[in-house]
Amino acid sequence: MYYIVETRKSFNQASTDLELAVIHHGFGVLCVHDLGTTLRDKGIAFDEECKIFEVCNPGQAAKVLSTDMRLNMALPCRISVFTEKGNTKIGLIKPVQMLLALSQDVALAQIAKEVEEKTIQMVDEAK
Template identity: 85%
Template sequence: MYYIVETEKSFTQASTDLDSAVKRLGFGVLHVHDLGATLRAKDIAFDEECKVFEVCNPAQAAKVLATDMRLNMALPCRISVFTEKGTTKIGLIKPVQMLSALSQDAALVEVAKEVEEKTIQMVDEAK
């Protein structure tokens, strides 16, 4: 269900490269949640880094919503850059498996396949 790769890049460089790959592949970055900074700002001890990129392709999102409006709760796609014990990783939850758990509609599975191919390509390019 997960697609996670390790990279030799720093957390900051991997984050920058992911942002560029998202845009280059026709998606937009709606928001970036810096979970590490948020937790530390709340005085919670958290030594790792973690940014969650909310990414979206409006045409694909519109197809999903036109088929089943309830799936708005599964959008946008999220790709994370994070550290774990000194290693930088980039990962996502695969859209096909996630949407298949929520709907059996064949058209949605096709959209999810297209999105999954692109989001995995983003991760691989940022690696």
């Protein structure tokens, strides 16, 4: 269900490299949520770092939405860079398993497979 890799890079370097990999693979970064900073700014003691990158390929998103508009709630894809006990990790929820849990449409499975392959390549490239 998850694809998570550990990297020797710093949290900041892995975040920068992920953003570059997203662009390199023809996707765009719609938004970056700095969850760690947000929690700390709200007065919550949170020692880890976590950035959630919302990424999208407009062509693939349009295919998903034209197949089943309800799946807008599963978009865009999210890739996270986070720390866990001093280790930097990059990960995502695999699109195939997520979309197949929401729809049994065969066309969606193919779209999700293509997106999953690309997002895993992005994670591996940023590693």
